[in-house]
Amino acid sequence: MMAYIVRRVLYVIPILVGVNLLTFLLFFVVNSPDDMARMHLGVKRVSDQAIAEWKAERGYDKPLVWNAGAEGLDKLTDTIFFDKSVRLFAFDFGQSDSGRNIGHDIAQRMWPSLAIAIPIMLVGLAVNISFSLLLAFFRGTYLDFWGVVLCVAMMSVSGLFYIIGGQVLLGKLLNLFPISGYAPGPDAWRFLVLPVIIGVISGIGSGTRWYRTLFLEEVGKDFVRTARAKGLSERAVLFGHVLRNALIPILTGVVVVIPTLFMGSLLLESFFGIPGLGSYTIDAISRQDFAIVRAMVFLGAVLYVLGLLLTDISYTLVDPRVRLQ
Amino acid sequence: MGFQPVVLATDALIYLLLALAVGFALYARRHEHLRAPWRQVAASRTAMGALVVLVVYVFIGLLDTVHFRPLQGQDAQGRPRYATEVLSLLDLITTPLREHREKTYSAPFATHLYMRETIELPDGRKVRDYPRLKWGGAHLADPADRAADIARRVAAGLVLGLAIWGGALLLAARGRPARFRCLLRAPELAALRSAAWTGLVVALLLGLVLTLAGVWHLLGTDKVGEDVFYQSLKSVRTGLVIGTLTTLVMLPAAVLLGIMAGYFRGWVDDVIQYLYTTLSSVPGVLLIAAAVLMMQIYMNNHQAEFNSLAERADLRLLFLCLILGVTSWTSLCRLLRGETLKLRQLEYVQAAQAFGVRHFTILARHVLPNVMHIVLIVVVLDFSGLVLAEAVLSYINIGVDPNTNSWGNMINSARLELAREPVVWWSLVAAFVFIFMLVLAANLFADVVRDAFDPRLRERT
Numbered sequence: 141m142m143a144y145i146v147r148r149v150l151y152v153i154p155i156l157v158g159v160n161l162l163t164f165l166l167f168f169v170v171n172s173p174d175d176m177a178r179m180h181l182g183v184k185r186v187s188d189q190a191i192a193e194w195k196a197e198r199g200y201d202k203p204l205v206w207n208a209g210a211e212g213l214d215k216l217t218d219t220i221f222f223d224k225s226v227r228l229f230a231f232d233f234g235q236s237d238s239g240r241n242i243g244h245d246i247a248q249r250m251w252p253s254l255a256i257a258i259p260i261m262l263v264g265l266a267v268n269i270s271f272s273l274l275l276a277f278f279r280g281t282y283l284d285f286w287g288v289v290l291c292v293a294m295m296s297v298s299g300l301f302y303i304i305g306g307q308v309l310l311g312k313l314l315n316l317f318p319i320s321g322y323a324p325g326p327d328a329w330r331f332l333v334l335p336v337i338i339g340v341i342s343g344i345g346s347g348t349r350w351y352r353t354l355f356l357e358e359v360g361k362d363f364v365r366t367a368r369a370k371g372l373s374e375r376a377v378l379f380g381h382v383l384r385n386a387l388i389p390i391l392t393g394v395v396v397v398i399p400t401l402f403m404g405s406l407l408l409e410s411f412f413g414i415p416g417l418g419s420y421t422i423d424a425i426s427r428q429d430f431a432i433v434r435a436m437v438f439l440g441a442v443l444y445v446l447g448l449l450l451t452d453i454s455y456t457l458v459d460p461r462v463r464l465q
Numbered sequence: 466m467g468f469q470p471v472v473l474a475t476d477a478l479i480y481l482l483l484a485l486a487v488g489f490a491l492y493a494r495r496h497e498h499l500r501a502p503w504r505q506v507a508a509s510r511t512a513m514g515a516l517v518v519l520v521v522y523v524f525i526g527l528l529d530t531v532h533f534r535p536l537q538g539q540d541a542q543g544r545p546r547y548a549t550e551v552l553s554l555l556d557l558i559t560t561p562l563r564e565h566r567e568k569t570y571s572a573p574f575a576t577h578l579y580m581r582e583t584i585e586l587p588d589g590r591k592v593r594d595y596p597r598l599k600w601g602g603a604h605l606a607d608p609a610d611r612a613a614d615i616a617r618r619v620a621a622g623l624v625l626g627l628a629i630w631g632g633a634l635l636l637a638a639r640g641r642p643a644r645f646r647c648l649l650r651a652p653e654l655a656a657l658r659s660a661a662w663t664g665l666v667v668a669l670l671l672g673l674v675l676t677l678a679g680v681w682h683l684l685g686t687d688k689v690g691e692d693v694f695y696q697s698l699k700s701v702r703t704g705l706v707i708g709t710l711t712t713l714v715m716l717p718a719a720v721l722l723g724i725m726a727g728y729f730r731g732w733v734d735d736v737i738q739y740l741y742t743t744l745s746s747v748p749g750v751l752l753i754a755a756a757v758l759m760m761q762i763y764m765n766n767h768q769a770e771f772n773s774l775a776e777r778a779d780l781r782l783l784f785l786c787l788i789l790g791v792t793s794w795t796s797l798c799r800l801l802r803g804e805t806l807k808l809r810q811l812e813y814v815q816a817a818q819a820f821g822v823r824h825f826t827i828l829a830r831h832v833l834p835n836v837m838h839i840v841l842i843v844v845v846l847d848f849s850g851l852v853l854a855e856a857v858l859s860y861i862n863i864g865v866d867p868n869t870n871s872w873g874n875m876i877n878s879a880r881l882e883l884a885r886e887p888v889v890w891w892s893l894v895a896a897f898v899f900i901f902m903l904v905l906a907a908n909l910f911a912d913v914v915r916d917a918f919d920p921r922l923r924e925r926t
Binding site for chain 2: 154155158159162163166167170175176178179292293295296297298299300301304307308312400403406407410421422425426428430433434436437440441444445448
């Protein structure tokens with residue numbers, strides 16, 4: 141088991157190196173730092189000196205990968221590649237283009253993101269499993285048929301509609317919750333209820349349909365037939381055999397997304413003005429702050445790979461039949 | 466009227482896609498193993514109903530794909546001079562919609578503008594009131610007749626729609642009543658009946674649009690007074706282009722790499738797996754954002770390379786398809802690798818290997834045709850997700866060009882107006898309804914196609 145985990149962790153390293161090289165290519169080779177400076181300072185009427193100053197302030201004035209003018213090891217380390225890309229491996233995100241410390245911002249903004257992402261995941265899981273169990277219980281009836289149609293219809297609605305519709309209906313017309321905003325500390329719950337409700341509702345369609353497929357898969361298996369043959373009630377079969385076995389794919393599906401919860405939800409956070417990592421990313425994109433986008437790309441990749449790793453490990457824990465090869 | 470045909474980059478790719486679709490249809494007709502699942506699709510009531518809706522969208526999109534520049538007189542040497550503005554057949558058909566511009570917002574079926582203005586009365590006095598619209602309901606002398614006029618036109622539209630539907634049915638039955646009776650009763654034609662009923666709804670809507678859209682703003686006007694219904698129609702093409710071309714541009718790479726990884730295994734497999742794991746571990750939105758930001762810089766710094774605004778917007782759309790393709794080919798590649806791993810164990814592949822057939826011949830002749838159904842399923846399944854993604858990306862400003870008509874841009878520009886009193890809701894609702902109809906039809910159709918071609922895939926997609 142330990143050897144397996146170690147091998148999986150070692151496999152993560154080349155992937156992160158690949159992501160790192162990819163972002164470096166995208167940000168520094170496709171367009172030179174000069175282009176970026178010109179974009180920030182305005183395209184027309186910008187002097188070479190202003191560009192040079194902008195680059196020097198942000199450390200973009202060094203050579204890309206090889207500093208011929210430096211001594212010894214500095215030939216490699218006194219470069220943009222080392223400063224901006226290699227340092228990411230130590231989670232040293234450096235300064236944003238507007239001069240703030242990115243690592244500090246991320247550590248602060250992580251909590252509001254988690255405060256809405258975790259309730260959405262837990263409540264969503266409970267709601268989706270209950271609905272899909274209901275559909276699986278009534279499989280083959282009109283309730284099941286129209287339930288699936290409703291799921292497909294809900295999946296076809298744009299996520300933006302849920303958010304805007306929820307804000308207008310629950311926030312503006314019924315006046316139940318504040319439309320947007322955030323307060324630190326225990327007061328935050330008033331601002332979190334509406335985004336959580338909307339987040340759960342927008343996930344019902346695909347979640348319920350997916351879990352229903354998993355349940356129906358189990359319903360057709362031999363051990364379920366045996367359980368019925370023993371004379372168990374339909375309810376006991378559904379909860380004791382179907383649900384328990386279907387939990388394996390459900391749980392591993394959940395484990396994948398746990399690390400990415402840190403990244404927050406781009407849309408929900410920016411619509412509701414919640415100062416999490418999702419709105420941080422969106423703000424950076426619209427302000428064209430490349431340093432932050434670069435940091436978030438790397439962070440997102442790390443969390444995603446971590447999710448895959450946890451999935452593989454949890455598979456071997458919950459289902460011993462999975463061989464460790 | 467003279468014109469000069471214009472073929473934008475996405476137009477060319479759409480024509481290519483059409484040619485591929487026709488080619489595939491001809492190929493499938495001659496092969497029983499492909500014809501059978503399509504027959505199953507054709508026998509499904511949901512699929513045929515959804516297909517009618519999809520056909521309507523595709524028809525609008527294709528009309529909007531034939532671009533040209535109209536003649537604008539002659540220059541001094543007598544050579545024809547063409548307008549700089551690029552139009553499409555759809556623009557030509559909807560000329561009244563396109564040219565009936567108001568000053569600013571107006572509600573659906575409004576006779577007056579949304580905002581008060583200072584109006585000079587005939588006797589010289591000035592009052593602040595809602596002015597009459599220039600086009601919407603301008604044919605009425607008295608705005609109070611609005612309800613009566615709309616009711617009259619709705620009735621006429623419904624009659625016209627029924628007539629169109631009846632005419633289409635007559636044409637389909639070629640005037641033989643026996644076929645009608647058959648269509649009404651035969652249980653095996655249930656799917657055709659569902660298509661016919663959907664067709665009735667479409668025909669009625671068409672009738673209503675024909676009688677109403679010329680004189681009213683069906684869905685109101687937006688901030689600069691443009692007809693929202695016209696914008697929604699123009700956005701159809703953008704949605705379809707993103708949904709289809711994205712998968713088309715990534716297809717060659719995904720198919721080639723996927724079957725190569727599964728077939729050759731060893732280090733080829735390792736490299737390809739590494740490639741797609743790396744790409745898929747970058748969060749999709751961020752990769753798109755980074756690439757679009759870089760493209761914006763490039764376009765800003767190389768403005769001289771684009772001949773016209775239309776061309777620039779079109780290239781940006783194509784680039785968006787490319788970058789969306791880069792983020793979405795990995796799942797197809799993974800599925801194809803898995804399927805090829807299974808196929809290469811089968812007897813006919815091993816027999817071909819034993820005969821000494823070259824690897825690439827085996828791939829082309831024995832492996833590729835047997836994974837094509839997965840490609841088809843993924844293309845159809847991905848479509849709706851991509852249409853929805855366009856709206857979200859345009860909202861974050863990393864989607865299509867702000868000047869391109871798209872549902873995302875409509876939502877984005879209308880979103881801030883919800884704070885106004887009374888609420889300006891029509892742009893949002895129009896965009897959402899158009900997206901919803903398309904995506905719902907695509908989802909329903911895709912489910913049937915997947916179940917017909919490979920029910921096992923349900924677990925993996």
